[in-house]
Amino acid sequence: MSTVARRGASTPREVARVGDRLSFVYLERCVVHRDDNAITAEDAEGVTHIPSATIGTLLLGPGTRITHQAMSVLGDCGAAVVWVGEHGVRFYAGGRALTRSSALAEAQATVWANRRARLDVARAMYRLRFPDEDPSGRTRQELLGMEGRRVRDCYRAESLRTGVPWRRREFNRDDFTAGDPPNQGITAAAQCMYGVAHAVVAALGCSPALGFVHSGHERSFVLDIADLYKTEIGIPAAFDAAAEGPEDIAARTRRALRDRINKARLLDRCVRDVKDLLGYEGGSDGGADALDGDRVTLQSDHGVEVEGGRNHDTEVIW
Missing domain, CATH: 3.100.10.20 (CRISPR-associated endonuclease Cas1, N-terminal domain)
Structure with missing residues (x-):
């Protein structure tokens, strides 16, 4: 039975x-x-x-x-x-991966392990976030300065768009309600975006810890990916919710965020962006190409991979 x-x-x-x-x-x-x-x-x-x-x-x-x-x-x-x-x-x-292949994890580890390639990926991330500015040749400190200015400008622009007063970013880790409505909305939106980004990163089999902008945290790469869409989706959703009033700000932010995520087809974009950033050429269908199936190989010499589940004692692999 x-x-x-x-x-x-x-x-x-x-x-x-x-x-x-x-x-x-x-x-x-x-x-x-x-x-x-x-x-x-x-x-x-x-x-x-x-x-x-x-x-x-x-x-x-x-x-x-x-x-x-x-x-x-x-x-x-x-x-x-x-x-x-x-x-x-x-x-x-958090939970497990959708793919059973290590292809993207290996691509991520390869570019992360090379300091120059790691900086190139960081620049590519800033290029996605700020398409009207050229990050080529910028140092990491200059990239951080770009980010700070653009996020500050985004807060001001969203305040003008929605009519919600804005002073400064305030976040109390121990008391969510300590901030004003837009700050509460921004915090709620950020955490939901981290969850969505973590779902994509995990589903693709990437390491959440190997970040290119963020570092030293078990979810550094998750934070990197979520931040790609912060000024386009996360912050506007928070101000939309705050414009409706101060009551139940977290729930209304999640609903506004959900609508924006669906309209922008963000999950599709996340998958494509992760693969493009890591230089993976196996396709952009979320796991059906080379990421498909339970395939285990053994590493041999000269970069050759041989079939697993076999005894290779008498074989010479070139």
């Missing part, structure tokens, strides 16, 4: 592409179960069914409990699961 526990793992070609999924789903104060190939969120208002294969990242907030079988189907579908703090503004833990 077939059981859920004996169900075979799906291959990358059998699951939804990262770029075709919902950007994120946020749940709090509920119990998450499994129902066939969907998950259910049960709270005081009833039960909501969510197709697991359509989720990019599931954000689990305070008061959530999730069953082993729910985690099993989410993992099989390649959905990232992120445990977050209240209002989704604190990251605690």
Whole structure:
């Protein structure tokens, strides 16, 4: 008799592409179960069914409990699961990759390990963020100065666009409510963007820790990728939410952010941008090309890779 526990793992070609999924789903104060190939969120208002294969990242907030079988189907579908703090503004833990290939991880490690190539990737990231400025030849300190000016100008521009008063960026790690509405919105938007970026980075099999602008943190590369879209998507969504009033700012920011992410097809863009930045030429379909399948090879001499699962004792590989 077939059981859920004996169900075979799906291959990358059998699951939804990262770029075709919902950007994120946020749940709090509920119990998450499994129902066939969907998950259910049960709270005081009833039960909501969510197709697991359509989720990019599931954000689990305070008061959530999730069953082993729910985690099993989410993992099989390649959905990232992120445990977050209240209002989704604190990251605690994350999940597994969608791809089963090391191709992008190796491409990332190759360019990261070379200091000159690492700087080239950082410049390419700033070129994506600020297309009207040329970062070629800029030092890292000059790049940081560019970023600071442009983000400050973005705050001012969004304040003028929405009519929301703006003083300065304020963030209290221990008290989300200490900031004014636009600051609360910016914090909520940033944390959601980190979750979305982490979902893409993990799904592609990249290392979250090997950053090119950020460094020294287990999610340095996640922060790099999320920041690519900060002034285009994250900050405007925060000011849109703040313009509607100070109540429930975090939830309204998440909704505004979700709408902007879907309209911009951000998951597709993230996948393409990560591959382009790392110089990966295997395609941009989110994991179906050379990233497909469970393929294990052995490294031999002269950069040659040979088939795994074989005894090579009598063979000479050139």
